[in-house]
Amino acid sequence: NAGVMQNPRHLVRRRGQEARLRCSPMKGHSHVYWYRQLPEEGLKFMVYLQKENIIDESGMPKERFSAEFPKEGPSILRIQQVVRGDSAAYFCASSPGLAGGPDEQFFGPGTRLTVL
Amino acid sequence: AQSVAQPEDQVNVAEGNPLTVKCTYSVSGNPYLFWYVQYPNRGLQFLLKYITGDNLVKGSYGFEAEFNKSQTSFHLKKPSALVSDSALYFCAVSKDSGAGSYQLTFGKGTKLSVIP
Numbered sequence: 649n650a651g652v653m654q655n656p657r658h659l660v661r662r663r664g665q666e667a668r669l670r671c672s673p674m675k676g677h678s679h680v681y682w683y684r685q686l687p688e689e690g691l692k693f694m695v696y697l698q699k700e701n702i703i704d705e706s707g708m709p710k711e712r713f714s715a716e717f718p719k720e721g722p723s724i725l726r727i728q729q730v731v732r733g734d735s736a737a738y739f740c741a742s743s744p745g746l747a748g749g750p751d752e753q754f755f756g757p758g759t760r761l762t763v764l
Numbered sequence: 765a766q767s768v769a770q771p772e773d774q775v776n777v778a779e780g781n782p783l784t785v786k787c788t789y790s791v792s793g794n795p796y797l798f799w800y801v802q803y804p805n806r807g808l809q810f811l812l813k814y815i816t817g818d819n820l821v822k823g824s825y826g827f828e829a830e831f832n833k834s835q836t837s838f839h840l841k842k843p844s845a846l847v848s849d850s851a852l853y854f855c856a857v858s859k860d861s862g863a864g865s866y867q868l869t870f871g872k873g874t875k876l877s878v879i880p
Binding site: 652692693696703 | 800867
């Protein structure tokens with residue numbers, strides 16, 4: 649059973665370009681969380697999605713950031729017009745979505761975004 | 765709002781000695797508590813969680829943690845440290861923020877170094 653997959657592992661963009669980060673959850677998992685880890689800091693929650701629905705985007709910046717989790721295919725975190733402050737490691741986590749409480753979240757290896 | 769504090773940026777311990785990594789939390793209602801470990805350039809790996817029940821939780825790789833409600837703490841422990849335990853450890857708290865979103869709020873992490 650493959651784990652959570654993220655690609656690319658490393659992404660370099662110039663200021664003003666777009667960054668697209670992909671996350672394929674573990675088989676059987678329908679819930680996806682995105683987190684951002686800035687240098688020397690812990691992970692910060694960004695958005696929580698279920699298939700075709702954004703459930704909680706309270707951690708997403710108001711502009712330039714968007715996320716989706718289509719019925720088919722991976723979840724996508726999209727950053728438009730990137731700035732240097734967007735440089736960070738972006739982690740995706742998936743969970744099976746069991747009822748009655750929090751599941752263990754399984755993390756991918758992350759995408760390290762560098763904005764030049 | 766929920767928060768997690770890891771008061772030590774770094775913990776050094778000799779191989780074979782017991783180790784403790786400290787964590788305190790703040791959350792309204794019942795907390796769900798987690799420990800994750802991160803190796804260099806890797807995603808987070810789940811170690812253990814406290815949802816309800818026994819205050820002493822046993823997890824992967826010989827780690828355990830004790831939930832102390834009166835002190836709002838969830839310290840990570842291991843009786844005998846291994847050099848391979850050297851990594852970055854994150855404590856996290858979760859609660860249902862609505863619509864079933866159990867987003868994790870992480871501490872800043874504690875770097876554990878086990879000295880041969």
